[in-house]
Amino acid sequence: MSTTATETKPLKMWQGINQALVEEMERDERVVLVGEDVGRPGGPYGVTRGLQERFGELRVRDTPISEQVLVGLGVGAGAVGLRPVVELMFFDFALIAMDQIVNQAAKFRYFSGESLPLVIRTMCGAGGPNGAQHSQNFEAWYCAVPGLKVVMPSNAADAKGLLKAAIRDDDPVLFIETLGLLTARREVPQGEEFLLPIGVAETRRAGDDVTVVAIGRLVDRALEAAETLAQEGISVEVIDPRTLAPLDAETIVASIARTGRLVVAQEATAPFSFASEVCTLAAERCLPQLKAPPVRVASPFVNVPTPVPLAESRAPGADAVVAGIRRALEGA
Amino acid sequence: MPEVHVPVARGDGALRTAAGRYRLMRLSRRFEETVHDQHGEGQVPGPLHLSIGQEAVAVGACAELRRSDAVLSTHRGHHHCLAKGARADRLMAELLGRESGYSRGRGGSMHVAIPSIGLLGTNGIVGAGLPIATGAAYAMQAQDRDDVTVAFFGEGATGTGAFGEAVNIAALWALPLVFVCENNQYVELTPQDVHVAGEIWRRGESHGIPGVRVDGNDVEAVREAAATAIARARGGGGPTLIEAVTYRWFGHYAGDRAAYRDSREVDSWRARDPLVAARAALDDAEADALDAEVEREIADALAFAQRSAVTGPGALAIDHLKETA
Numbered sequence: 001m002s003t004t005a006t007e008t009k010p011l012k013m014w015q016g017i018n019q020a021l022v023e024e025m026e027r028d029e030r031v032v033l034v035g036e037d038v039g040r041p042g043g044p045y046g047v048t049r050g051l052q053e054r055f056g057e058l059r060v061r062d063t064p065i066s067e068q069v070l071v072g073l074g075v076g077a078g079a080v081g082l083r084p085v086v087e088l089m090f091f092d093f094a095l096i097a098m099d100q101i102v103n104q105a106a107k108f109r110y111f112s113g114e115s116l117p118l119v120i121r122t123m124c125g126a127g128g129p130n131g132a133q134h135s136q137n138f139e140a141w142y143c144a145v146p147g148l149k150v151v152m153p154s155n156a157a158d159a160k161g162l163l164k165a166a167i168r169d170d171d172p173v174l175f176i177e178t179l180g181l182l183t184a185r186r187e188v189p190q191g192e193e194f195l196l197p198i199g200v201a202e203t204r205r206a207g208d209d210v211t212v213v214a215i216g217r218l219v220d221r222a223l224e225a226a227e228t229l230a231q232e233g234i235s236v237e238v239i240d241p242r243t244l245a246p247l248d249a250e251t252i253v254a255s256i257a258r259t260g261r262l263v264v265a266q267e268a269t270a271p272f273s274f275a276s277e278v279c280t281l282a283a284e285r286c287l288p289q290l291k292a293p294p295v296r297v298a299s300p301f302v303n304v305p306t307p308v309p310l311a312e313s314r315a316p317g318a319d320a321v322v323a324g325i326r327r328a329l330e331g332a
Numbered sequence: 333m334p335e336v337h338v339p340v341a342r343g344d345g346a347l348r349t350a351a352g353r354y355r356l357m358r359l360s361r362r363f364e365e366t367v368h369d370q371h372g373e374g375q376v377p378g379p380l381h382l383s384i385g386q387e388a389v390a391v392g393a394c395a396e397l398r399r400s401d402a403v404l405s406t407h408r409g410h411h412h413c414l415a416k417g418a419r420a421d422r423l424m425a426e427l428l429g430r431e432s433g434y435s436r437g438r439g440g441s442m443h444v445a446i447p448s449i450g451l452l453g454t455n456g457i458v459g460a461g462l463p464i465a466t467g468a469a470y471a472m473q474a475q476d477r478d479d480v481t482v483a484f485f486g487e488g489a490t491g492t493g494a495f496g497e498a499v500n501i502a503a504l505w506a507l508p509l510v511f512v513c514e515n516n517q518y519v520e521l522t523p524q525d526v527h528v529a530g531e532i533w534r535r536g537e538s539h540g541i542p543g544v545r546v547d548g549n550d551v552e553a554v555r556e557a558a559a560t561a562i563a564r565a566r567g568g569g570g571p572t573l574i575e576a577v578t579y580r581w582f583g584h585y586a587g588d589r590a591a592y593r594d595s596r597e598v599d600s601w602r603a604r605d606p607l608v609a610a611r612a613a614l615d616d617a618e619a620d621a622l623d624a625e626v627e628r629e630i631a632d633a634l635a636f637a638q639r640s641a642v643t644g645p646g647a648l649a650i651d652h653l654k655e656t657a
């Protein structure tokens with residue numbers, strides 16, 4: 001997919017998401033948005049502000065607190081001609097809708113042979129005083145489900161381009177936004193046809209000594225770590241998969257095969273996680289080239305505390321990525 | 333290509349006459365008796381929940397539906413599928429695990445979805461069709477269509493959270509949705525009094541949803557209640573909850589001997605066969621002719637399924653994402 005956009009604007013991630021929604025709703029009247037507080041209040045974090053005024057109460061609709069019905073609204077509406085976007089306020093609440101996501105949405109094509117256009121937007125991670133039931137990262141659980149795409153943008157521009165692509169996609173897409181990134185600014189291409197391909201990783205920084213695969217909030221931290229280590233002459237490659245499922249394994253494998261070292265960085269806890277999956281990929285496909293055991297940089301296997309400083313101390317920072325890279329370098 | 337038999341009871345209007353309704357009930361009965369036999373012979377590689385005894389509910393509720401209306405079905409859904417216009421031959425092929433089945437023979441009875449005729453799915457998850465029904469109804473409303481969605485569910489599903497969520501939003505949004513509870517009085521292996529508090533037809537009362545209880549063995553009673561509900565929904569009047577009281581003649585699944593039921597109770601319900609009542613509305617010669625037609629259709633459907641290739645591992649990866657279609 002090519003980009004015809006020339007002009008860019010510095011936008012926060014939430015603004016990139018808002019712009020994607022506005023543009024796609026302008027472009028295609030089948031696109032609707034449903035969720036708790038998405039309409040009149042404009043979203044609990046303001047992500048959807050202005051949309052209801054612009055597109056009306058039928059297309060941007062506040063729902064009761066009914067997570068199963070929320071995703072069901074998307075499945076049913078997607079099955080009979082709309083291209084719904086469903087907002088689940090926090091990723092933690094998606095657990096209540098797990099049946100609709102896993103057993104219904106993800107199996108619609110398998111049972112029927114027909115497309116199901118559906119985007120489920122949700123928000124993960126620490127960053128607010130929200131605690132152990134409003135801050136979790138479950139991306140790996142959903143990546144384990146055939147029939148579902150899982151997208152996790154790490155900046156405002158990607159959020160816009162990937163969300164637009166997700167809305168135009170003919171399969172259910174779980175689109176995971178990150179609370180800790182909502183207000184982070186980036187130059188965002190303007191223009192309706194700015195789309196980013198789903199299923200394609202982006203190499204954020206080229207390097208030769210070690211491959212860092214980072215997702216969500218850890219992408220910028222990995223880039224910061226790479227910058228720090230560059231002062232010491234260490235050359236770090238940083239890959240942002242952007243789509244977690246289906247994963248662009250080729251880009252990742254090619255990089256690991258070249259550098260011989262792997263660090264995977266994520267906000268989620270390590271056991272049975274996305275990082276574990278990438279390490280498996282390295283073991284299965286790059287063992288002869290590996291010079292050191294792969295390293296997972298992740299949150300400790302404990303719950304997310306409520307006070308912000310405590311919660312932030314739990315998530316891995318750039319320093320943790322630096323330490324992880326050093327371990328990967330010393331491991332040989 | 334095997335020859336394609338196009339049955340009569342299909343598409344818009346097929347159930348508008350008493351003859352059409354009887355014919356479809358008979359088709360459903362004979363379809364299930366046939367797959368039950370096939371199951372006994374080891375030819376059905378999956379579970380089977382028979383709706384024999386409950387045909388009048390599906391046929392009555394679907395009588396006034398158009399192709400563009402939507403239906404959400406359940407684990408016990410062959411009669412819903414046929415009443416909404418599924419082909420007996422492809423449904424049979426699905427149950428027999430054949431490539432020509434609606435889900436390529438990979439889904440079986442609980443995993444049939446035929447969006448082209450508005451059948452949005454039987455379901456292996458009790459209650460899960462109800463949230464999807466709200467979505468279909470919402471889309472119809474948002475697109476300003478005068479189509480409706482009918483959601484079938486068993487009395488057991490009233491215990492799920494999905495039911496409570498769906499009833500609430502249907503009322504809040506005045507969705508063009510008809511809830512049809514098919515109360516066959518048993519929930520798996522236990523009677524409904526283990527599961528259901530209060531009266532199901534009144535569950536929407538405080539939401540302002542009209543409720544009605546009908547004799548689910550009387551196809552005309554079901555049709556009339558559904559017609560009222562459907563007209564109301566098409567006109568923007570919102571949802572209705574219909575409880576159709578009926579009985580399943582067989583066990584929960586093919587193979588369940590239903591030893592938890594009193595045989596006199598079963599006999600008393602068998603004596604109220606919905607097909608006998610529906611047949612009585614026709615003259616004998618006409619009914620005989622329909623019966624013969626149904627026999628041919630079922631024989632053809634079985635032959636079609638048996639001629640189709642058994643689904644093999646080559647079909648496993650198909651239709652997960654568009655890229656793997």
Ligand SMILES: Cc1ncc(C[n+]2csc(CCOP(=O)(O)OP(=O)(O)O)c2C)c(N)n1
Nearest residue numbers: 408456457458486487488489516518519520
């Ligand atoms: C969520 C869920 N829980 C339990 C089951 C197992 N189960 C399958 S059918 C059934 C009984 C459903 O009873 P009812 O809704 O009354 O429908 P009926 O079988 O009587 O047609 C149960 C418990 C299931 N499939 N899904």
